[in-house]
Amino acid sequence: MPLIELQGLTVRFGDRDILRGLNATLRGRAIGLLGPNGAGKSTLINTLLGFYKPIAGSARVFGGDIHTDLRRIRSLVGYMPENDAFISKMNAVTFVQMMGELSGLPSGVALERAHEALFYVGLAEARYRQLGTYSLGMKQLAKLAQAIVHGPKLLILDEPTNGLDPSARQRMIRMIREIRDGEEMRIVLCSHLLRDVEDTCDEVLILKQGQIAHYSNLNEERRANKRFLELETYGANGDFTKAIEQLGCECAVTANRMKMVLADGIETRDIFRLAAEQQVRIRRMNFRRDTLEDIFLKAMES
Amino acid sequence: MAVYRRNYKPYAGTLTPAWSRFLVLFRYARRNLFRSKLQTGFFVACFFWPVICLVMIYLAHSAGFLAKIGIPSELITIDNQFFFRYISVQGVLAFLLTAFVGPGLISPDLANGALPLYFCRPFSRAEYVLGKSSVLAITLSQITWIPGIVLFIIQASFAGASWTWSNLWIAGSLVLSSLIWIAVLSLLSMALSAWVKWRIVAGALLLAVMFFGAGFAQAVNAVLRTENGHFFNVAYLMSIVWNSLFLLDSDQAIPVLQAWIALLVYCGICLALLMKKVRAYEVVR
Numbered sequence: 001m002p003l004i005e006l007q008g009l010t011v012r013f014g015d016r017d018i019l020r021g022l023n024a025t026l027r028g029r030a031i032g033l034l035g036p037n038g039a040g041k042s043t044l045i046n047t048l049l050g051f052y053k054p055i056a057g058s059a060r061v062f063g064g065d066i067h068t069d070l071r072r073i074r075s076l077v078g079y080m081p082e083n084d085a086f087i088s089k090m091n092a093v094t095f096v097q098m099m100g101e102l103s104g105l106p107s108g109v110a111l112e113r114a115h116e117a118l119f120y121v122g123l124a125e126a127r128y129r130q131l132g133t134y135s136l137g138m139k140q141l142a143k144l145a146q147a148i149v150h151g152p153k154l155l156i157l158d159e160p161t162n163g164l165d166p167s168a169r170q171r172m173i174r175m176i177r178e179i180r181d182g183e184e185m186r187i188v189l190c191s192h193l194l195r196d197v198e199d200t201c202d203e204v205l206i207l208k209q210g211q212i213a214h215y216s217n218l219n220e221e222r223r224a225n226k227r228f229l230e231l232e233t234y235g236a237n238g239d240f241t242k243a244i245e246q247l248g249c250e251c252a253v254t255a256n257r258m259k260m261v262l263a264d265g266i267e268t269r270d271i272f273r274l275a276a277e278q279q280v281r282i283r284r285m286n287f288r289r290d291t292l293e294d295i296f297l298k299a300m301e302s
Numbered sequence: 303m304a305v306y307r308r309n310y311k312p313y314a315g316t317l318t319p320a321w322s323r324f325l326v327l328f329r330y331a332r333r334n335l336f337r338s339k340l341q342t343g344f345f346v347a348c349f350f351w352p353v354i355c356l357v358m359i360y361l362a363h364s365a366g367f368l369a370k371i372g373i374p375s376e377l378i379t380i381d382n383q384f385f386f387r388y389i390s391v392q393g394v395l396a397f398l399l400t401a402f403v404g405p406g407l408i409s410p411d412l413a414n415g416a417l418p419l420y421f422c423r424p425f426s427r428a429e430y431v432l433g434k435s436s437v438l439a440i441t442l443s444q445i446t447w448i449p450g451i452v453l454f455i456i457q458a459s460f461a462g463a464s465w466t467w468s469n470l471w472i473a474g475s476l477v478l479s480s481l482i483w484i485a486v487l488s489l490l491s492m493a494l495s496a497w498v499k500w501r502i503v504a505g506a507l508l509l510a511v512m513f514f515g516a517g518f519a520q521a522v523n524a525v526l527r528t529e530n531g532h533f534f535n536v537a538y539l540m541s542i543v544w545n546s547l548f549l550l551d552s553d554q555a556i557p558v559l560q561a562w563i564a565l566l567v568y569c570g571i572c573l574a575l576l577m578k579k580v581r582a583y584e585v586v587r
Contacts, residue, residue, distance in 0.1 A: 049422050051582040071320070071424045079422035085415040089334065101326040103423045104317030113313065146419060151312030156422075184312050 001063050002027050003154065003186055004048065008057030011040075011047050011210075018043045020210040021057060026188075028203030028217065030180045033190040034296060035207035041190045042082060044207070045156055049079060062153065075104065078152035078185070080143045082159040086131040092118055093127045096145050103150035110149070117145040121175060137168035144175065148185070155179060157189045161196050169196075176200045198292040206299040214299035221295055229271065231258040232284040240278045244271065323425055327433025328440070331407055335437065341402050345445070348395045352449035355388050359453060363460040380457050385472050386548040388450060393483050393540070396442045397512065403441065404491025405504030407434045408580070412499045418582040427580050431492070431573075438488040447480035475547040483540060486565055489572035490536075496579035512537055529555035539564050 004026040011019040019040045033041045046052050048061055050070040059066045061073045087095055093114050100110030118127040121141040126134070131142060140160060147155060160176065161169045177200055180187055191197055197204055198218070206214040233240070233256055241258065244251050247270060248263035262268075268285065275282050336342050361368060362378040369375070411417055420430055454473045458466040490511065495504035515535050522531030532538050532555050542561040545552045556564075 046583060049582070051418070051421065074422060075317075075424045077422065079418065081415070081418045081422075083415050085419050087416050087419075088410045088414050089337075090330075094330070098326060098330050099419060099423070101318070102323055102420060102425050104320070104323065105313060106316070106318055109313070109315060143419075150423075151314075153312070 002060075003031070003062065004188070005060040006057070007059065009044075009047065009054050009059050010056040011043055011052055012055045013052075018210050019047065019054070022059075022210075022212055024205060024212055024215055026203065026205065026215075028186075028201070029183070030176075030187040030189065030201040030203070032197030032201035032204040032218075033188060033207065034194065034197055034204055034292075035192065035213070036300070037192060038209075039207040040210040041192070041207055042158055043210075045079075045158055045188065045190055049074065049077065049156070076153045078147035078150065078155045080140075080147040080155070080157045080160055082162060082190075084139060085143060086134075086139060088132050089130065091128050091130055092123055092134075092142050092145070095131055095142065096149050099146040100149040105150055113149050113151075114145070117149045118142075120148070121145045122171065136163045137165065137171075140164060140168075140172060141175075144172075148179070151184075153185060155185045155187050157187065159191055159193075160189065161191070161193060173199050194292045194296055204292065204295070206296060208300060214295065216295065218292065218295075227262050228287065229260050229262055229268070230284075230286040231260070231271070231282055232256060233258060233275070234281040234283055236275075236278075236280045240274065240280050243274050243278065247274075320424060324429040324433035324436065327430065328436045331434060331437040332441070334406075335403055335441065341399075344399060344402060345441070348392070348399060348445040349449065351388070351391045351395070352445075352453060355384075355453050356456065358384075359457050359460065380461070382469070382472055382475070382548045383550065385450065385454070385476055386544065386550055388453065389446065389476060389479055389544065389548075392446045392450070392480075393544075396446050396480075396483060397487060399442065399445065400438060400487040400491050401505050401508050404438055404488065404508065405495040405501045407437060407495065408492050408576075409495040409499050409501045409504055412496060412579070417580065421582040427577060430580060431576060435488045435492060438491070439484055442484045442487065443480065446484065447477045450476040450480065472548070475549075479544045479547045482543060482565060485569055486536060486540065486572075489569050489576065493572035493575040493579075496576050532556050533560075533564050536565070536568060539568075 002025045004024075006022040006024045006026075009019055009022040010017060022044070033044065035041050043052060047054055048059055048066060050066055050073070054066075062076055064070075064073045064076075066073065087098070090098075093111070096114035096117055097107075097110045100113055101107055105113060115127070118124055121144050123138060123141050123145065126138060131139065134142060140162070144157075144160065147157075157176065161172050164172060173196060176187065176189065179185055180200060187200070189197060189200055202219060203217050204215070205212060236256065236258070241251055241253055244258075244260060247266050249266060250261040252259045268287075271285075272282070274280075336345075358378050359380055361373075362375070362380050365375045368378075411420070417430075421427065451473060454476065458469075491504070491508050494507045494511070495501065498504045498507060516537060519531040519533070519535035519538065522534060523529060539556070539561045542552070542554050542556060542558055543565065545554070546558040546561075554561075
């Protein structure tokens with residue numbers, strides 16, 4: 001069953017179309033929602049959660065329609081909002097326990113799972129502190145804990161690394177990867193930080209002005225674009241360059257460095273073979289893989 | 303699973319019934335309510351008047367004791383006026399308690415952006431409002447109609463079956479008058495706290511609506527030479543309704559039916575304002 005199906009989903013605020021007839025079927029284990037500010041990423045998430053009503057089209061989450069099965073969808077989803085969201089004058093355990101109970105867990109179970117979730121996200125030592133006294137990074141972790149306390153099948157993370165320092169960001173990314181690899185939950189991660197999505201997601205949906213600019217599997221995309229090769233050589237002369245060009249590769253040489261675009265059917269082993277034949281030492285070889293940034297920029301230009 | 307193990311597994315047990323989830327909010331909000339010593343103290347103080355009323359009922363049925371201390375037994379009469387006085391005092395206390403408690407129910411959630419956390423779960427806006435208002439409804443019930451009914455039962459046990467049957471309507475009036483007051487106070491305080499998002503200001507606004515509302519009503523009446531200004535005075539409207547429920551005569555500038563309708567309109571407006579603000583995210587158009 002697809003994770004999310006979008007069928008002509010259109011959302012309008014006032015006279016502005018924020019989402020314009022989105023059509024897609026998302027099946028990945030961890031899907032990244034990318035796009036510049038105002039592209040409609042958060043609006044899409046909020047629409048899937050039923051916070052906004054579409055004016056046309058529909059969406060399905062785990063087969064449930066957002067118009068008719070909202071309660072079931074919400075019971076399957078854990079949501080970590082972008083902005084500060086907590087209940088003042090409450091410690092983390094009570095907060096997460098209450099959120100668990102609101103999701104339908106019995107009180108005792110919710111308390112036990114609140115402790116587990118807070119241990120899991122790394123807030124064990126601080127779990128009896130009031131949420132108001134938490135740092136921004138800790139608040140993000142508390143939000144993550146409340147999102148997973150009831151054991152959702154889909155975890156929606158809206159800008160989870162917002163405002164985090166580099167080490168806190170690393171911890172958050174590691175946590176998201178662990179959740180993804182645990183295979184208990186599927187993830188939709190909304191971010192405008194390409195690095196976050198690249199580090200955690202296997203599929204990416206790029207939005208631009210409320211429309212889908214690109215949807216692809218990141219691994220396949222990378223595999224399909226392994227064409228750029230950078231070499232640092234010792235002992236290479238014009239013959240080596242000529243031999244490479246005879247393979248059909250485009251080649252540019254600067255001092256002892258070569259950059260080439262591999263022709264179809266040419267693999268790195270062919271380059272190694274040529275180097276061995278011509279007694280050229282390869283000191284460094286580097287694929288310049290098509291990064292998410294390239295994919296994103298291409299999508300933005302399209 | 304031991305909590306020290308840093309791993310995670312989904313929940314596969316039974317869930318609580320969906321209809322009962324609003325009670326979760328009630329339990330947590332109620333716990334917060336009695337965390338404040340001031341509020342707890344005030345809540346306890348709200349029972350002084352019922353205790354005094356209880357003593358008066360006892361004295362009213364102790365003719366010998368009254369004669370001994372020289373108080374004529376006709377001085378204390380337990381009738382509709384007695385219960386009207388009871389509910390009037392408790393109504394004022396209920397209002398003051400609401401000014402303490404009501405604004406703190408919703409405004410912190412709005413100020414801290416907590417609403418998306420509630421509504422991303424299988425939990426509706428109506429359940430949220432129901433859960434929060436049930437805190438006020440039950441707390442105010444505990445100081446208004448519940449002790450009132452206890453007093454009525456005690457009076458009935460002293461006075462006998464004939465008094466009880468002929469005055470049974472007083473019990474209904476006690477409950478109905480309390481419930482309409484509780485509904486007005488709960489909705490008004492929650493609507494105000496939802497709109498200003500600041501607890502102290504919301505509390506002050508509630509006081510202002512009651513006191514300045516009365517002043518504004520008088521000003522409108524004086525300037526426009528009308529009696530319709532009373533529609534801005536919630537307390538006055540309530541007094542008309544209470545007087546009618548306890549079958550007491552009073553100089554009413556507004557017919558009872560219109561007072562009822564005005565109060566219901568106030569409740570409707572508050573509910574509409576509340577539902578407009580209680581959303582996961584506000585849409586900026």
